[in-house]
Amino acid sequence: MKILKQQSEWRDFRQSQAQSSVGFVPTMGALHAGHMSLVAQARQSNDVVVVSIYINPTQFDQAADLNNYPQLLEQDLAQLQAAGVDAVLLPTYDWIYPDQYTYQLSEHDLSGRFCGAHRPGHFDGVLTVVMKLLNMVGPKRAYFGEKDYQQLHLIKGMAEAFFLPSEIIGCATMREQDGLAMSSRNLRLTAEQRSTAPLLYQVLSDKSSIAEKIQTLESAGFQVEYIEQLDDRLLAAVQLGEIRLIDNVSIGNSSAKQEKVA
Template sequence: MIPVLETPFAMKEWRSHVKGSVGFVPTMGALHAGHEELLKRAREENDHVVLSIFVNPTQFNDANDLAKYPKTWDQDLAIANNNGVSAIFYPKYADMYPDNYRYKMTEHEYSMLLDGAHRPGHFDGVLSVVMKLFNIVSPSRAYFGEKDFQQMTLVKGMVESYFMNLEVVPVPTVREVDGLAMSSRNTRLTPEHRQKAPAIYKAITQSTSAEQAAKTLTDQGFDVDYVTDIGNRRYVAAKLGEVRLIDNVKI
């Protein structure tokens, strides 16, 4: 039975007795094959694996989105068991934010682009909770999917800026057979929208420019937040109904 540790104290106590390297996979639950790939890499490269499950309210700028975020504890526990997880950190808001979010971590440049421009305060919440998780778990390595490439880049920058003693390991995006990037939010798509969603990947890989990709998606009924090329990557965020999907690819 995997120990489920519900407070920072319990997690730190467990960690203090563990020898060897610890791979850490921070999640908000609703685990899928993309998370399994993160856990697999963590298992291969470390002596122990810690999985955290915490739906972090401070990174949601839309209360409705937070309320509807899928919660699948039994499925998550089964995935953890099947992927060699050593311990699960499963805290509550009051334990993670004893200050009620008076203190926060902020980045003032890259976080203001892309998702940051459309979701005010989102990355403050992400970086704040990740900093807390790193301090509690004390991992050797932490694993992040490239689907959330901006998030991963910001976390890596935070680790470097604060001289934190861990490695941030990027893991390539895991996709469905039809190209749709795996995401916990995909479960909220209607059957019609699920059929349409792979057009995002098709548009950003086959269009000659970001502008063309944006027009293609708009013409197909997507509500496009952005399609933008930065460096050698093309980033997209678009809504189908109430569900906002993001993706990125090398160009």
């Protein structure tokens, strides 16, 4: 497994694989089984698998969240090695943002709703860094988790709008045995919060109305940012202490399907 920390190293590697199909999994590290499921899908469908680990500061709206984001590079590299990844890209800020983020990519509809309404500038940072990484890596396929459903929707839209040749593939949310959606931020939950957190998925999945879901979650100690519908999904973001959790479920025949934005 190649570990590439310099732009020149990456260019040499990419040139050596010019005739190969590349599957790409962009991450911010602190890898869990959800990330590894993306890697597994990339491994099945491509000649070469590339993973990036880069904690992107431009998508954080709170400095404390950025400063506290888990960093487990040695553990991450061991997992990727075991999964048969061909190359890990470890870019620096100056490599990703030689312009110091003066050029930014923005979307002016969906990005202002749901998570975007509560995290100003977040999706500008996400779309800008993903565009840069896709241009840099030039993958045939790039893999993103459905847990970040709004993000996935925006990235697919960006790829279509800018005629990017990479296929954007959404992968199913991976969950702990108690239903909690896997997330690197789960590492920051206290033991008490961790025992409470699975209620989010349980409540989203039941047949109650959106108003009833909000009441149940708030009674259990969550601060609900939103529970709203996008396409055939019910999306939610909550705060549990200092930790922000997101999740989404297929609406199916839930009574919530007929409800409007909360």
